[in-house]
Amino acid sequence: MQSPVIEVNNLSKHYRVPVREAGLKAATKSLFKRKYNTVKAVESISFKIDPGEVVGFLGPNGAGKTTTLKMLSGLLFPTTGTSMVLGYQPSRRQAEFLGQITLVMGNRSQMSWDLPALDSFELQRAIYGIPRPEFEKTRDEYIELLEVKELVRKPVRNLSLGERMKVEIIVALLHRPKVLFLDEPTIGLDVTMQRRIRLFVEEYNHRTGATVLLTSHYMADVEALCKRVIVIHNGKLLFDGDLAALLERFSAFKTICVTLANGNGSFSHYGEVLNQDAGHFTLRIPREKTPDITARILAEQKVEDLTVEDPPIEDIIEKVFSQKSVEA
Amino acid sequence: MKIIKLVWSYLRIGIANELQYRVNFFIQLLQSFIALATGLIVLWLVFSQTTELGGWSQPELLAVMGIYMLVGGVIQSAIQPNMQRLMNEIQDGTLDFALTKPVDGQILISIREFRFWQLTDVLVGLVVIVIAIVQLKEQVGILQALAFIAALILGGIMIYCFWLILTTTAFWIIRIWELVNLFQGLYAAGRWPVTIYPQWLRIGLTFLVPVAFAITVPAQALTNRLTPLTLVEALGLAVLLMGLARVIWRMGVRSYSGASA
Structure with missing residues (x-):
């Protein structure tokens, strides 16, 4: 039995958010005295993911999926509980850890809009310190797989959403990460483009044996990629098991x-x-x-x-x- | 070593990218000259009334103006664009990407942007400084030149730290454009040596917004007014501000939750 790549134990994240009534009076009052509500974004969830697994992370908006992904990628400090990814504690944000993971968010871009994607690839190389021959090999391989040879020379702002997502995936995987956190990678894309992205992730998983934790609202993504799903709602874990079992039960x-x-x-x-x-x-x-x-x-x-x-x-x-x- | 390579990559790509927009160069050059002309006219107005201002002669004030433009150019080309990007990324949550990179976050967010054409201000500032030096009665020796450069670097570091602290507050207050405007207003006060201002303003411009250390102190070095003590003070304040900026940055990142999806 291999040791799990991701191990989460009773992980919780609570936010304190200021609350106030509508209206000017309440707004003025809140300037001086704020009331806070505690929002339990994630409440005591536990799971393990083995190397090479592709797991779908499901739940309605606000369920706590993104919060969990952010804790696992070291962006958020958990309120309580522990998590280990690749044997590291994510919140310590060691360079060795960050160099082995990647984060893709479908609704946000990490490319510089004025630069052609090729330049952003180059910057990514410098950030991750990828040796040049390896970098060029990986880059050209991805460019070929996603058929973006012409696109990567155009400034990113001139690309369509789908085209941009392709280069977005490339830039996020140039350092050949071992763990992928994909947050709605296909959001807003048309069906063909969704398929392309999906196939690419599948291919990457096969070639490198990387572990993937993916959230998506598109059933097709999850069906094509994930054998196993984890469902959370209101921050709590509701289901962890085979997708087929989930579907049979609820669809x-x-x-x-x-x-x-x-x-x-x-x-x-x-x-x-x-x-x-x-x-x-x-x-x-x-x-x-x-x-x-x-x-x-x-x-x-x-x-x-x-x-x-x-x-x-x-x-x-x-x-x-x-x-x-x-x-x- | 990796950091130097990284800085170089950002510089190279940023410059190559900006070279495509040659129109910007001419617009920027025009702006620099308009700024210079306004400055010269004001100087000329002042000296049509008097021969010195708060103990500073005409060429000395010209030097102050040159330094003002030079430092302003550095801020506009290297510091402010990075801080604006940081502010935007805090607001819309894309800072997540910078914070998940295997490079120190503070360094990364400080080196990503470079406005090459803004260097025209630096260039014009340098020319003004050279002209001022030629007109100065006393010669600028090696020691003064070194002190000048040291003061300039320390001043630049302080301005950077000040900007970073200001911007980092965006982790808590999110919208801080007003603060940025405030900085620009205060920076304009650096056009004149801070010694001519009333004491309360002088203290503010020295310790709250380190304009004095960025502009007046280098000018003092150039015009033989600088005491070694001031330089030591500058060093001390620079170190202090660097530490403070670091602590506040760390706290900010810790409390950063990212705009939720």
Whole structure:
């Protein structure tokens, strides 16, 4: 048995945030006397991740995912509890530790917008002290894999969101980190681009055996990359185990979206109608009944368009939370 | 060694990048000359009324103005851009990236930006200083020159520390643009030797905002007014400020939570 790469024990992070009522009077009052609320962003979570694992870290907004990632990458000091990453205590922020991890945040950029990506790569080389031949080999390998040969010469501000994310991933992985913290790496990207990023992460994991902890709101990301998921809600750990087990348990429904040719119709006898407006209907159907119901709708209604979808991960997560007795 | 290489990388790439925008050079040059012209006109107005100001002769005041421009250029090219970037990154949370790098955070955030064209101010300042030296009655010896350079470096360090402390408060107050404006207003007071100001202002400009040490003290060195004690004081204050800036930086990083996603 290998020793785990990430080991978290009863980790908690509490913030003190000033609170005040709305209005000028309250604002004036808060200038002199502030009231604070304690927000328990992360509350006593524990888990272990082995080398080479790709783990999906799920939860609704504000669940504490980012806070946990920040504690693991040394940005935040835990309020209580301990964490070890690669045998280091992240909050001590030793250079040897930081040189082996990376942090990617889909909604933020670490590139200089005025510089071409190639220059940012060069700066990254200097920061991590990567020997030149190794650097060039890695860089060219990534450029090839992500097909960004032309893009890396343009100033980053001229790139589209998807293109920028590609170079963002490259810059974050130039030093070949052993642990990747990816916070919503595909947020806002179109489906093709999401796939490219995903495949790249998968490839990186295969080639280097790096450990990946990933948060994403896109089910497809998690399904493609993560065998195991950790679900947290309100800072507490709700589920830690195989993705398949989670899905089977909580994704008992599919969503059918129908657009009618003539605009009107009644669907309530097929199943629960989630949404209806101007000829568009969204239904929630138990998983096993989906083929039947789909056939019936097609036979009985004047259908212009019909799609069957897995519910978004948010819905599944929401279901996880509505069921309180989940054993971790 | 690694740090020097890192500084060099940032400098090289920053300069190469700015060389693309040649228009900026001319705009900057124009700005420098306008600043110089305004300064000269004010000087000329003063000396059309009197032959000296608070014991400083015309060429001596010219030297002060040259140093004012030189130090201002250094601030504008190397210190302020870094601090502004730090402030922005604290606000929008991208400082996370700098803090997860295997390099000392304080050093990293201090070397990332360099406005090459702002060096025109440094250049013009140097020219003004040379002209002033030529006009000075007494010659500037090796000792004075060395003291001048030492005072200038110490002054620069103090200004950097002062800026860093100011900017680091953004970890707690987040919006501090007002403070920045305040600094620029106070720095403008350095156009004249602080010895001509009333005492309370002089003390403020010496210890609260180290403008006196950055401009007046080097000027004193150049014009043979500097006592060794002042230089020792400058050294002491520089060391003190460096320590203070370090402590406050550490506290700031500790309390930094990053703008949440």
